[in-house]
Amino acid sequence: MKRIIIDREKCDGCLNCNIACISAHEEGSNFYTVNMQSPEAETRNFIKFDAQKGYLPIFCRHCDEPECVLSCMSGALEKDPLTGHVQYDESKCAACYMCVMNCPYGVLKPDKQTRTKVIKCDFCEDKPDGPSCVKACPKKAIEVKEVSL
Amino acid sequence: MKIVIIGASAAGISAAKTIKTSEPDTEVVIISKEDSVHSRCMLHKFLGHERDAKGISFIADNFFESSGITWLNNTTVIGLDAQKKTVKTHDNQDISYDKLLIATGASYFIPPIPGLRESKNVYGFRDLKDAQLLDNECNTAQNAVVIGAGLVGMDAAVAMLERGLKVTVIEMTQAVMSLQLDQKSAQAYQQLFEEHGAEFILNDKVVSVDVDEVGRGKTIHLASGKAVPADVIVIAAGVRPAFNFTEGSGIDTNHAILVGDDLKTNIDDIYAAGDVTGIAGIWPNAMKQGRIAAINMLGEKLLYEDRYALKNTVNFYGLTTLSLGNINPEPEENCEILMREDRYNYQKVVLKKGVVQGVIIQGNIGGTGFWQYLIKNKIDVSGINKDVFSLSYADFYDQDQNTGEYRYAV
Structure with missing residues (x-):
């Protein structure tokens, strides 16, 4: 399967990946027009900073054994057997947030506006060029690579 | 090989999926007493008319056909012969297995309070059938009483508030959801529910129920002397693992079916997963247990170590x-x-x-x-x-x- 591979030494914390993610999920927007103030502006990836370790990019791994899928009681989260990616069907989601509790890496979060859905990386599955965050990274700290399951 | 799974909720379905993914040639039969597969954590969305029965399913529409699983619905297992390796159903079928997974979950329990068990308008809130019966009552009822302010009781309360009923919740402890919350975080929910019309009676318990001439509980009497009118009563005072049919089969049980870390019972070829094992009464753990039991039934050796349930x-x-x-x-x-x-x-x-x-x-x-x-x-x-x-x-x-x-x- 394809996974976003992280080279954290290269990350300089510019947060272009955050903006790209928000823009990718705001229909018709681009880097210059994206409304960062919108209540719906939510990033699916995070960069944490630590004084000793530097920048720590936190991106959904679409895990081999996804705890979020195992905890989902509505069938909204499923691991696609072909792509290996964990897909989210908002219409099925009951917003119980067991997935938020069970993601060991703290990647998942409720939407801040309504608390009726989960904000989760969809690997920009609908974009021909792949994940927008990867395209936006000027340091090539994140790259899509094929990994064996 | 033929694997029979009793129960079509989290553990049973997760086991069936695992078997069909790893070894598609295995014959899988699921027996369930319900006629639908649904997520009990979404019953309040059904009762509150936010979703229909199909909307609270957690599997794809054509799940059984597309995965080649035989599903015997509306079928209750009433007996188990571990020597002959067969289970007996309510309609007198003997179904043979090579391996058996017991994933029958738990069922609610009505405390032995005078008048309560006898009342015809007392319901649990565990399965779609319970929710459908309650749904009917909610069409005419005005006053609803929920006994127990745990998660299930609060689910029932939120749905009936949504339906416009006057809801009173009676709880023995001093706060709502006392297993999950502390006083302060519980208070926040209690206040939200009250803003939506609920009334809470805490630190109190039901001592008797007056039953009218047609057998319906009408007035609920509390230890404090209070009396609460009721058109419909929901009992949410806990559940117990459901395994009546194993009696006489030789399977070790105490209050639950006993399993080792491989989720096998004391009898070879019989496994158990989910609420019926009493290990952890929550969805993610049941799913994981179903998966691990399935892998072990296929001959691997995987241990269930994620016993953390709090x-x-x-x-x-x-x-x-x-x-x-x-x-x-x-x-x-x-x-x-x-x-x-x-x-x-x-x-x-x-x-x-x-x-x-x-x-x-x-x-x-x-x-x-x-x-x-x-x-x-x-x-x-x-x-x-x-x-x-x-x-x-x-x-x-x-x-x-x-x-x-x-x-x-x-």
């Missing part, structure tokens, strides 16, 4: 809470309790010698999944030179160089 999330009226571990320690446990709050959030961390024992995060619960790992694995956080409330997965950041998956650096 965890839950709550979401009512958009107020979200994560609750993990020991959140209400006794004074003699000598725990350190740290709290932080602002207008929208309440956070509490219980520490003992630098190890997190429990947390409550109410409000913004985004990114809080790492807490469970810390508690489950008894990680000492005292060496990390920062405020405990600013911890995140980043403090334990590590990656597998080959797969790019995350790990914990502790």
Whole structure:
């Protein structure tokens, strides 16, 4: 399967990946027009900073054994057997947030506006060029690579 | 090989899926007493008319056909012959198996209170059938009484409030959801429910129910002397593992079906998973147990080690809470309790010698999944030179160089 591979030494914390993610999920927007103030502006990836370790990019791994899928009681989260990616069907989601509790890496979060859905990386599955965050990274700290399951 | 699974909820379905994914040639038969597959955690959405029966299913429409699984619905298992390796159904079929998975869950329990069991308008809130019966009552009832303010009772209450009923919740302890919350976080929910019309009677219990001439409970009498009128009564006072049919089969049980770490019972070829094992009454654990039991039935040896069950999330009226571990320690446990709050959030961390024992995060619960790992694995956080409330997965950041998956650096 394809996974976003992280080279954290290269990350300089510019947060272009955050903006790209928000823009990718705001229909018709681009880097210059994206409304960062919108209540719906939510990033699916995070960069944490630590004084000793530097920048720590936190991106959904679409895990081999996804705890979020195992905890989902509505069938909204499923691991696609072909792509290996964990897909989210908002219409099925009951917003119980067991997935938020069970993601060991703290990647998942409720939407801040309504608390009726989960904000989760969809690997920009609908974009021909792949994940927008990867395209936006000027340091090539994140790259899509094929990994064996 | 033929595998028979009794029960079509989290554990049963997860086991069937696992079997059909790893060894598609295995014959799988699922027997369930319900005629639908549904998520019981969404019953309140059905009762509240937010979703229909199909909307609370957690499998694809054509799940059984497309995965080649035989489903005997509306079928109750009433007996088990471990020597002949057959199960007997209510309609007198003997169904043979090579391996059997018992995933029959739990059923609710009506306490022996005078008048309560006899009342025809008393319902549990466990299966779609319960919710359908309640749904009918809600069309005409005005006063609803919920006995028990745990998660199930609160689910029932929120749905009936949605339907416009006057809802009174009676609870023995001093706060709602006392297994998941502390006083302060419980108060926040109680207030939200009250704003939506609910009434709570805490620190009290039902002593008797007056039954009218047609057999319906009409007035509920409490230990305090209060009397509450009721057109419909929901009992949410706990559940018990459901395994009547194993009597005489030789399977070891106490209050639940006893299994080893491989989820096998004392009898070869018979496994159990989910609520019926009494290990953990929550969805994620049942799913995982179903998966592991399935893998073991196929001849592998995988152990169920994720026994940690003191965890839950709550979401009512958009107020979200994560609750993990020991959140209400006794004074003699000598725990350190740290709290932080602002207008929208309440956070509490219980520490003992630098190890997190429990947390409550109410409000913004985004990114809080790492807490469970810390508690489950008894990680000492005292060496990390920062405020405990600013911890995140980043403090334990590590990656597998080959797969790019995350790990914990502790």
